Amino acid sequence: MTVSLLRFAAPRGLRVARAEGQYVWDSGGRRYLDFYMGYGAAFLGHRHPRVVKALEEQLSRYMTITPAFDTDVLDECLDALGKILPPHLTRVFFLNSGSEAVEMALKLSRKLTGRRKVLAFNNGFHGRTMAALSATWNPKYREGFDPFPFEVVFAPFNDAGAVEEKLSEEFAAVIFEPVQGEGGIIPAKPEFMRAVEKKARELGVYVIVDEVQSGFGRTGVVWAHERGGIKPDMLTAAKAVAGGFPASLIAVTEEVASRVKDTDHGSTYGGNPLALAAITAATHVLLEENIPEQAEVKGAMLSEEFKPLLQDYGRVFRDLRQTGLMIGLEMRTTTTQFIKMLQKNGLIGFKAGLTVLRFLPPYLITREDILFAAETLRKTAEEFQRLQPSEKS
Incomplete structure (x- = not known):
């Protein structure tokens, strides 16, 4: 007899081999920055x-x-x-x-x-x-x-x-x-x-x-x-x-x-x-470790890095909402394809409703992680924008 998982959500297409802190590694050894963290459960990081x-x-x-x-x-x-x-x-x-x-x-x-x-x-x-x-x-x-x-x-x-x-x-x-x-x-x-x-x-x-x-x-x-x-x-x-x-x-x-x-x-x-x-x-x-204060400070840093995306990629993003380390980027389309592309580029996020890209990063993210997240969003938005129908003149 073969037993398989009863799924209520599509698989992410990523075989995780290891997780530590704010990162996960796939079976091929590639590292990803995890802003999903098991629906936010691993706020202290993987395996604190x-x-x-x-x-x-x-x-x-x-x-x-x-x-x-x-x-x-x-x-x-x-x-x-x-x-x-x-x-x-x-x-x-x-x-x-x-x-x-x-x-x-x-x-x-x-x-x-x-x-x-x-x-x-x-x-x-x-x-x-x-x-x-x-x-x-x-x-x-x-x-x-x-x-x-x-x-x-x-x-x-x-x-x-x-x-x-x-x-x-x-x-x-x-x-x-x-x-x-x-x-x-x-x-x-x-x-x-x-x-x-x-x-x-x-x-x-x-x-x-x-x-x-x-x-x-x-x-x-x-x-x-x-x-x-x-x-x-x-x-x-x-x-x-x-x-x-x-x-x-x-x-x-x-x-x-x-x-x-x-x-x-x-x-x-x-x-x-x-x-x-x-x-x-x-x-x-x-x-x-005064985690609430860290969440406040690092959330503000993320918001500051993400804000320019609204202007630079207005055809992709509609709004940014942030409170501490709860971040939502509202898109002008559904998020499914963008989330897949983002993961392919090394950043793991997930959705909130149909059109909001949700990030629940752990408190221990660094300045380098924040810059990587912003740059990966920018890269993915550039790729995503090229796939969208051009605006009529």
Whole structure:
């Protein structure tokens, strides 16, 4: 019998043999600059030495103990998270993926309020499992899966008036990304976040911030919602939080935690010792290497190098959006062909929606990497432009 992979996306046409830091090497030994990083999960770089060491040491002790048992690795992880989580979010539960964390947040909001409605936003992405998918906007992802377990109402993102109009006492929660990733690297305006929080408080609606992609220092602050000065009831985190190891968490207030019963949720692998060790090591790296500041500085450097592309290749690029090390280059066409050409030239990126080229580089990129990325974009744009139909005079 032959077994093959069930694919939901086309293969990239690159056989990876090794990965280290900000680079990957193919089976022929060629090096590529990786601004994809496993959908941004490897924000600390591939195989960060601190994370690898923590995993190796933990693997030599035990790897299959649940948080039902007291362990040093659990205590160390909770202590580390206490240094970076918003002070009002004092209780955490560990899971394995961003979708799972969102699933739990929505599930709790429904149980604790007795309401089924959720307010989410146009172009938002929260995952592919059923509850998370119900709050994901893209009709392409939702097609054929309804009816969903939640009645989700979508509103225009960054539109405080729409929130005022749509949100009511029938809603269990409002969920949003502080920076929309799949939606094209669109930051939530601080005044919008504050308006969401204010209206939700008036109505007894839980505020859930999805920091799966934007969190853990990537945008120049530890958590992107900090720029709004808000205090969400629940926060979901994954991707970078364990240095690329599969792990996620949900952090909640004492008010939420005090109303949760033993049977309300569970996870076989959530909070496994390897994940806890990886989260602890990654958090220490975040703090000791001042990663948010590095993301802010290097993101600005990338933006400065990329801006001239808009003028020089106006037939290819429409707009540039950047917050920390989340970068979106909006194209005038779909991105599929350009991404293939870019990879052929040595830079790995991926798409956000149909027309946005998305880069989620690791914090440890150098000035040389930034210049290489800009030059490779320029070279690829030149090649791509020659393939496009000429403008009519």
